[in-house]
Amino acid sequence: MWKTVLRRLLTMIPQIILLSIIVFVVAQNMPGDPFTGMIDPNVDPAQIEALREAAGWNDPVPVQYVRWVGNVLQGDFGRSYAQQVPVTTLIGGRAANSLRLGIVSTFFTYLIALPFGMFAGRFNNSWFDKFVMIYNYISYAIPTFVLALLMVFIFGYRLGWFPTFGSKNVTMTAGTAEYYWDMFYRLLLPGFTGGILGTASTTQTLRSEVIDAKTQDYVRTARSKGVPEGKIYAKHIFRNALLPIASSFGFIFSSLLSGSVFIEQIFAFNGMGDLFITSINGRDYSVVITLTLLYGILAIIGSLISDIALSLADPRIRID
Amino acid sequence: MSFLELKDLKVHFPIRGGIFNTIQDWVYAVDGVDMIIEEGKTYGLVGESGSGKTTIGKAIIGLEGVTGGQVTYNGVDVTNKARSRRSEYADYNKDIQMIFQDSTSSLNPKKRIKDIIAEPMRNYFNYTNDQEKNEVIRLLEIVGLNEEAIYRYPHEFSGGQRQRLGVARAVASSPKLIIADEPTSALDLSVQAQVLNFMRRIQEEYGLSYLFISHDLSVVKYMADDIAIMHRGRFVERGSKEKIFNNPQHIYTRRLLSAIPQIDPLNREQHKAERRAVEKEYQEQQIHYYSEKGRVYDLQTFDDQHWVALNPNDKIKQSEGGN
Amino acid sequence: MATEENLLEINNLEVGFRFGDEYHNAVDDVSITLKKNEILAIVGESGSGKSTLATAIIGLHDPLNTKVKGEILYKGLDLTKLNEKLYNRIRGNDIGMIFQDPLGSLNPVMTVGKQIEESLIYHTDLKENARQEEVLKLLDQVGIVNPQRTAKQYPHELSGGMRQRVVIAIALANKPPIIIADEPTTALDVTIQAQILDLMNDIQDETNSGIILITHDLGVVAETADRVAVMYAGQIVEEAPVDILFTDPKHPYTRSLLNSIPQELEGEEVAELHVIQGTVPSLQALPRTGDRFKNRIPWMPDEVFDEDPQLAEIAPGHKVRGNSWKHFYFEGEEEK
Numbered sequence: 001m002w003k004t005v006l007r008r009l010l011t012m013i014p015q016i017i018l019l020s021i022i023v024f025v026v027a028q029n030m031p032g033d034p035f036t037g038m039i040d041p042n043v044d045p046a047q048i049e050a051l052r053e054a055a056g057w058n059d060p061v062p063v064q065y066v067r068w069v070g071n072v073l074q075g076d077f078g079r080s081y082a083q084q085v086p087v088t089t090l091i092g093g094r095a096a097n098s099l100r101l102g103i104v105s106t107f108f109t110y111l112i113a114l115p116f117g118m119f120a121g122r123f124n125n126s127w128f129d130k131f132v133m134i135y136n137y138i139s140y141a142i143p144t145f146v147l148a149l150l151m152v153f154i155f156g157y158r159l160g161w162f163p164t165f166g167s168k169n170v171t172m173t174a175g176t177a178e179y180y181w182d183m184f185y186r187l188l189l190p191g192f193t194g195g196i197l198g199t200a201s202t203t204q205t206l207r208s209e210v211i212d213a214k215t216q217d218y219v220r221t222a223r224s225k226g227v228p229e230g231k232i233y234a235k236h237i238f239r240n241a242l243l244p245i246a247s248s249f250g251f252i253f254s255s256l257l258s259g260s261v262f263i264e265q266i267f268a269f270n271g272m273g274d275l276f277i278t279s280i281n282g283r284d285y286s287v288v289i290t291l292t293l294l295y296g297i298l299a300i301i302g303s304l305i306s307d308i309a310l311s312l313a314d315p316r317i318r319i320d
Numbered sequence: 321m322s323f324l325e326l327k328d329l330k331v332h333f334p335i336r337g338g339i340f341n342t343i344q345d346w347v348y349a350v351d352g353v354d355m356i357i358e359e360g361k362t363y364g365l366v367g368e369s370g371s372g373k374t375t376i377g378k379a380i381i382g383l384e385g386v387t388g389g390q391v392t393y394n395g396v397d398v399t400n401k402a403r404s405r406r407s408e409y410a411d412y413n414k415d416i417q418m419i420f421q422d423s424t425s426s427l428n429p430k431k432r433i434k435d436i437i438a439e440p441m442r443n444y445f446n447y448t449n450d451q452e453k454n455e456v457i458r459l460l461e462i463v464g465l466n467e468e469a470i471y472r473y474p475h476e477f478s479g480g481q482r483q484r485l486g487v488a489r490a491v492a493s494s495p496k497l498i499i500a501d502e503p504t505s506a507l508d509l510s511v512q513a514q515v516l517n518f519m520r521r522i523q524e525e526y527g528l529s530y531l532f533i534s535h536d537l538s539v540v541k542y543m544a545d546d547i548a549i550m551h552r553g554r555f556v557e558r559g560s561k562e563k564i565f566n567n568p569q570h571i572y573t574r575r576l577l578s579a580i581p582q583i584d585p586l587n588r589e590q591h592k593a594e595r596r597a598v599e600k601e602y603q604e605q606q607i608h609y610y611s612e613k614g615r616v617y618d619l620q621t622f623d624d625q626h627w628v629a630l631n632p633n634d635k636i637k638q639s640e641g642g643n
Numbered sequence: 644m645a646t647e648e649n650l651l652e653i654n655n656l657e658v659g660f661r662f663g664d665e666y667h668n669a670v671d672d673v674s675i676t677l678k679k680n681e682i683l684a685i686v687g688e689s690g691s692g693k694s695t696l697a698t699a700i701i702g703l704h705d706p707l708n709t710k711v712k713g714e715i716l717y718k719g720l721d722l723t724k725l726n727e728k729l730y731n732r733i734r735g736n737d738i739g740m741i742f743q744d745p746l747g748s749l750n751p752v753m754t755v756g757k758q759i760e761e762s763l764i765y766h767t768d769l770k771e772n773a774r775q776e777e778v779l780k781l782l783d784q785v786g787i788v789n790p791q792r793t794a795k796q797y798p799h800e801l802s803g804g805m806r807q808r809v810v811i812a813i814a815l816a817n818k819p820p821i822i823i824a825d826e827p828t829t830a831l832d833v834t835i836q837a838q839i840l841d842l843m844n845d846i847q848d849e850t851n852s853g854i855i856l857i858t859h860d861l862g863v864v865a866e867t868a869d870r871v872a873v874m875y876a877g878q879i880v881e882e883a884p885v886d887i888l889f890t891d892p893k894h895p896y897t898r899s900l901l902n903s904i905p906q907e908l909e910g911e912e913v914a915e916l917h918v919i920q921g922t923v924p925s926l927q928a929l930p931r932t933g934d935r936f937k938n939r940i941p942w943m944p945d946e947v948f949d950e951d952p953q954l955a956e957i958a959p960g961h962k963v964r965g966n967s968w969k970h971f972y973f974e975g976e977e978e979k
Contacts, residue, residue: 007341217747223703224742225762225813226735229727235761236750243752315797316751368832369803478922508688508859513903513916520915535832538862542905542916579837581862583904585885588866595837 078286102256108195121210254302330388364544423486480511559626684868739814745806756794762816
């Protein structure tokens with residue numbers, strides 16, 4: 001397995017170089033720059049030009065690229081022009097928020113999707129299956145912001161069970177148990193909302209895998225041994241039906257950090273999705289480039305994780 | 321007389337691995353096979369799964385790349401040219417056709433039978449519409465289907481009928497050789513009989529040759545004039561049907577023949593004893609029949625129209641076999 | 644046949660599949676017995692109902708869309724009346740089943756040892772260690788050279804022949820008195836087929852079980868069976884000891900089938916193979932009255948067919964359906 005991991009990591013290098021070039025060139029060609037709109041239009045254009053010159057933005061693109069790569073290799077991803085902090089600091093704080101939210105969302109997704117998919121598949125065409133189908137259609141079709149607003153309205157405003165605003169309580173002392181509990185508590189509503197949105201595809205996949213596995217010959221063999229129905233599902237059908245879910249694990253991993261713009265904005269949760277949109281709107285190149293690069297790398301690692309997860313779950317797939 | 325020749329044909333598949341996904345080893349699917357196909361004859365290619373028999377057929381028709389050796393058609397080197405569109409290879413493409421175990425997948429479900437069967441004609445002949453239609457009807461009649469079939473779709477036919485349509489389409493380009501890969505293995509006995517009968521009838525009418533690939537020795541025995549037995553990508557024995565069935569020499573051939581179930585329930589204990597004796601001999605003697613690396617030896621002339629892959633250094637064994 | 648004890652007695656069995664609101668019988672009026680220590684072959688082409696019969700005996704048909712009528716008697720118990728829970732005590736314990744495709748029949752993500760062990764879990768009180776020992780014994784019994792190693796392997800790591808040995812080990816795990824083998828060698832090469840058939844014979848000698856061998860391969864029947872039932876369109880049309888069936892077949896279908904085997908006799912001009920005219924009608928189109936084989940032998944005059952052909956014993960152990968056989972001749976032959 002390590003050989004494959006090593007090989008895949010090695011092939012990542014050209015992929016990342018290519019990705020960084022594309023990202024860099026695209027960012028360069030985005031209309032406008034961070035100074036657009038920030039600087040008083042009455043300022044002398046020559047002065048702006050001097051600023052641009054000082055920032056090195058008038059150098060040829062390859063020169064800028066090489067300079068940027070040199071900095072990146074030293075761990076310097078530049079500064080956010082909009083917020084005047086190092087990009088790493090900016091992203092670091094946001095990433096932690098998104099990661100927490102992503103993990104909680106994923107947990108809720110599986111908590112709902114696994115039993116739904118399994119039982120809908122086992123008892124297909126039953127009333128439960130029909131209920132799951134309707135649920136799926138709704139969760140698939142409903143726009144994120146509509147659901148998020150609904151959740152805020154019902155659980156936050158009407159019932160008042162959850163806070164609806166922010167990822168932490170700044171008035172509490174950081175580091176206390178109470179502070180962490182509060183942080184966790186604040187994750188639940190946005191996490192649950194995100195979780196619901198992710199269930200449809202997993203439920204659907206699992207349901208059809210279970211229905212497919214039911215008709216397999218090895219299930220008939222198990223029946224011919226006199227294995228009780230419940231055990232047939234537990235030991236034979238679900239085990240096989242979960243294989244594609246294992247292979248989607250890497251994808252989920254790579255999406256953990258990307259966050260959801262709508263959920264973050266509606267719950268006032270400072271995460272990556274929000275950061276990405278704001279930095280694009282603000283032409284904050286160094287942030288955009290770093291984020292794009294990060295997502296690219298995560299996607300590549302995610303597919304590697306998928307392969308490893310599948311090879312662990314399915315003995316037929318061996319990677320050496 | 322002969323029109324197609326395989327000389328030392330090799331089809332090797334790479335096994336990749338390692339950090340840089342380099343070629344680590346090869347699968348020697350076909351590893352040095354010679355064959356001469358003459359007009360109007362049927363050649364049986366027999367072997368167990370993984371012996372490489374299907375790969376030979378696919379290599380001739382261009383579905384697998386040839387790694388080494390030569391395929392010549394009427395003296396012209398056509399190795400790896402089966403799918404070439406150049407006019408110099410057009411005859412070769414037209415004259416060699418293949419039918420498969422499951423015709424369903426090779427018949428386009430969206431096309432009517434008329435278009436399916438006419439397709440090779442359109443590629444190779446300039447028929448008028450009427451000529452084309454008459455020709456299609458004639459072919460359908462040869463394989464025992466009536467005129468109404470031409471406006472129907474493949475799914476409207478049974479397995480045996482589809483297999484016959486596959487035969488009709490292969491015949492449509494007036495080929496000289498049809499490679500038939502397990503054409504009746506998926507069929508019931510009575511349906512198989514029908515397909516085999518039609519294949520024989522077509523052979524008489526068109527004078528074409530068959531390369532009949534099968535694991536079923538009784539079918540091959542019924543169809544073929546010459547038989548080659550394949551093992552590990554090579555021929556272990558080749559010869560006329562009579563020589564192979566009446567005087568098999570290679571231990572692998574004898575083991576294969578002894579394993580065929582006989583429709584002779586009164587003597588089955590005897591068959592079983594014979595089979596076990598051959599199996600025992602196979603276990604004990606097989607090292608003499610394969611090189612140290614487990615490779616099948618080159619074929620040696622054993623008799624008129626009979627070649628056996630025996631150890632060239634093992635003269636004693638050979639003379640024993642000659643008795 | 645050491646004893647004449649009946650292991651299994653099937654009386655007037657009907658298995659119908661649902662099409663919309665109607666049921667159509669895929670198995671119709673089947674009565675047959677399986678004796679101790681015999682191999683009973685059930686032969687037929689696709690659509691004959693032979694596999695449906697096997698599935699019904701072990702109770703694995705889809706209960707929602709299948710209707711079973713008649714009796715399947717085992718130890719005085721009518722299996723058709725059992726509920727799932729009781730049937731599960733019979734399956735694997737009293738009836739073992741071997742399937743056609745050994746790769747598909749095994750769970751790809753479970754070691755073969757575990758899959759054999761599963762058979763023991765629900766029918767024995769053995770503790771885990773004892774079960775694992777038993778698994779190794781079973782693997783050894785079915786001719787696996789290195790049971791320790793094989794038990795830990797997954798199905799895809801084994802050859803086709805070894806997989807089928809594992810499938811047989813599963814069926815044998817609880818030494819069932821009845822084994823149903825549904826096309827057990829169809830997916831295998833001939834040399835492996837010979838080994839598997841030998842193995843089944845050996846096992847039968849050791850355990851005195853009764854084996855129902857479902858197959859379309861007449862060669863396999865001739866080599867292994869003691870008694871043969873030929874099925875056509877859901878019915879048994881002929882039943883006889885194996886040597887009688889091959890040397891003195893009576894029913895027109897049996898005779899036609901035997902005639903379509905590719906066999907070339909020494910020195911003879913190659914003759915055309917016999918082809919049975921027409922096709923097996925689909926389940927819905929099957930005539931429910933009269934002789935079902937009638938339209939396949941259209942040259943026979945109407946009056947030779949019975950209104951309602953019954954399976955009748957014409958000699959000890961030799962049963963034929965209807966009376967058309969008394970008049971049957973092949974097309975082009977002289978009329979008898």
